[in-house]
């Protein structure tokens with residue numbers, strides 16, 4: 001499978017599900033369009049990442065699969081991507097403090113013909129809701145200083161020290177980390193067809209590593 005993402009979290013989630021990955025990061029303009037909702041934005045960016053990597057391929061990977069994703073944190077109409085710097089990260093964390101926000105991941109999965117042309121694709125957006133504890137200024141400053149927020153949407157990583165900020169998650173936890181892997185594996189099964197249950201395959205391979 002080709003993973004059109006530089007995110008180490010996505011690599012780990014798919015690797016643990018038993019997929020052999022070739023990582024080919026996509027370089028696209030991630031600017032939000034006027035009037036575009038956060039859900040529409042991540043859906044579009046995932047599709048654009050997948051297509052930009054597919055278009056540059058000379059041949060498909062052995063299993064014919066290509067996956068791209070994009071994750072955003074949002075509240076109301078406000079979308080929080082990756083912070084520009086430490087001050088931006090602190091501002092985002094103060095905004096998330098004591099409140100519930102949404103984390104949406106857009107996913108585009110493609111089944112490619114051997115020459116790399118598109119045979120079929122599946123697109124979806126998964127949303128989880130995350131509630132933060134009230135954070136003190138000192139807690140925000142300490143978290144920003146540890147460096148974890150800088151490459152993450154919404155300036156936190158729930159899989160890292162950022163778990164100390166989180167009071168409650170509703171929905172798929174892996175989706176917050178950057179990839180709704182359980183739903184994705186089901187969609188990939190439908191994409192490859194032939195009655196193969198990729199969830200069973202992933203459980204067997206994942207279980208062997210446990």
Ligand SMILES: Cc1cn([C@H]2C[C@H](O)[C@@H](COP(=O)(O)OP(=O)(O)OP(=O)(O)O)O2)c(=O)[nH]c1=O
Pocket residue numbers: 004005006007008009025026049069070071072073082103151152153154156157158159162176177178
């Ligand atoms: C909210 C949250 C986000 N994130 C990460 C997931 C994504 O890697 C990142 C959002 O940025 P993305 O633009 O979705 O992904 P990316 O830049 O890391 O990789 P690429 O563009 O090549 O696909 O934030 C966490 O790791 N933990 C969290 O709790």
